[in-house]
Amino acid sequence: MPKKRFSGVDGDSHASSPLRRVLIGAVLLAVLTAIAGLLAFLTRQESPAPAKDSASAAPSPASPSPQAPSDESGSVAPPSTSDPIMFAKAATNALWTYDTRSSSQDKHLAGLKRWMTDEKKYADWKSVTDQVPSAVLWTRMRDNYQHASAKVGEGHFPQAFKSALAADPGAITDAYIYAVTVTGKQSIAWKGSGAGAESRSTTLAVQCRPHQDCALVGVLPSVAP
Template sequence: MSDSQYGQGRSVVGRRLLIGLGVLLAVALLAGLGARLAGGGHASHPDTASPTPTIGAPSPSRSATATASAPASPTASDGDVPSVPSPPHTNSPTDYAKAFAAALWSYDTRRLTQAQEVNGLRLWLTSENQYADGASVEAQVPDPVLWSRMRDNGQFATATVAEAHLPSAFQTAIAQNPGALTTAYIYAVTVTGSQQIAWNGGGKGAEDRALTLAVQCRPNADCALASISQTVYP
């Protein structure tokens, strides 16, 4: 089965792209999500006194895994419950984005159902509901019918993450108005890498991958995913 079908089962309207900072609307980096910031205060992770964030990513508290490998067996061993990788404990938006991309681009239809895949990825979302765009995550996973067909073919994928960076438009916007970042502490991060796919009968293929994420990294707290953009920003 061609990997070109992966992630095409759903679409998300433009207003649910990245949960952006108001200043980014001017450069269209996190287009359409400014309205989320008008929704009210934050339910958790209250702001604490801290220096204004710099454009560079904060130092990681723990390094995130950048490469994901496929399970050795198509079935779980006794006592082993297959699952999507858990979020890393890090305050670096780039490390977090790398880890999420590795989890997203790696899947095994032989071990997980479509619902398990979706639910596992949704665990990466921020607990601040006004910023958590679960639909953008679900849109990246094949729908149940396509997943079932992929499972019939024993399809699975592994991922290699090459790098992650803050898009130039995001860096420019924040440099012009550093205070805007302290509203929601959401960073735009573009991740690039590759995906290797295999299926029954020795079939295999590979494709380059890239996506832009909105990653929330509040001071003194682990990062979390806010949204996945449909547009990749340089």
Template sequence: MPKSSPFTGQSTLLRRLLIGLGVLVVVALLAGLTARLAGGGHRTPSAANSPSIPSTSATSTASPHGPSPAPSVGATPGVSVVAAPPHTSDPIAYAKAFAAALWSYDTRTATQPQQLAGLRDWLTDETKYADPDALAAQLPDPTLWSRMRDNGQHAVGEAAEAHLPAAWQQAIGKDPTQLTVAYIYAVTVTGKQTVSWLDGGRGAEDRAITLAVQCRPGRDCALASIATTVYP
């Protein structure tokens, strides 16, 4: 799958968080978001209500949300060809589920616009944080997708492990209240993508991605953006 292109648009602050992901960048970004929301009359939650940060040791070797079965040829219009987002408030579980969905596709039964539409169902409905351009950059363009379809190419993704990058944890650990502005977690996921094509061809490669996952209290998690760099 292609790498993300440089971020543009209204989610610039979020993209700077993902691109830098160093302590100073994270702190500066979240402080800027706090000021922005405060200026708009929003109230920032108090430190007493700040959420606990999931431990990086709380990872699993099994994907909690594997890819859905490939739809049949001529699938019903309007029905997503991508696995549905899970109902979870755990950013790590959500990131693993999304990565498995992103790395899974079937050009034989889905068009590129259908695949993209299905993935967009994972985006947060808070437009100031949602980054559809970063998501679209993860897919081949329609022309390349058509060529892949001619070759019968399809893939299954597996998310083996996920964790919060150390730099992100250190930055938030110094001031947990900054997390309560947007409740966005950086999560790095590693796994494998197995690709198959006509005449029995088959291959596999390791995959890794860093995601920005929004998990507000009392709501299911949602995707905010995708980093151009994988963070350890």
């Protein structure tokens, strides 16, 4: 069965999403001309870069807890960490990994739900579900035993994010949401065949409040370099 990407993102749906609404309103409008939605998100979260250079503002890294798969979904549990890059890399691995042979779409989504922030004001669950095949397609993939594994490479704060927060370092202290771009490879296999590892990248919104474990806010519609 040919592999398929599942972006599922269109301009109208994201224009009304909670993530876009929150981030667009908080950004320097002058910077957002051509790519308003993306830059709005990035500028809002750009504080991490300057913060990371400053001991007082940076989120303190913490070693992640061992990631044990859940009993039902088979998905990996979110790590216990206050480092947005470490968390984003782990979340990307969860987003790029699935196994239709052993898990239903509902169970897979339930596993991903555990990664989300519980602050409804910021959580953009739709941007996450858009990364997952529909229930009908999942069933067809299951008929062909399709499954995917991921190998995550590096993660970093996008340049636009760092530049915007350099201009307003205090902006991060409202929602503590960071933009993190992660690169890596995904391998997809199905009955009797499969594809080699394909390079991929994504930009996630990650919330890391002081003295709390990080949580996923959403997935940006475009990758920020």
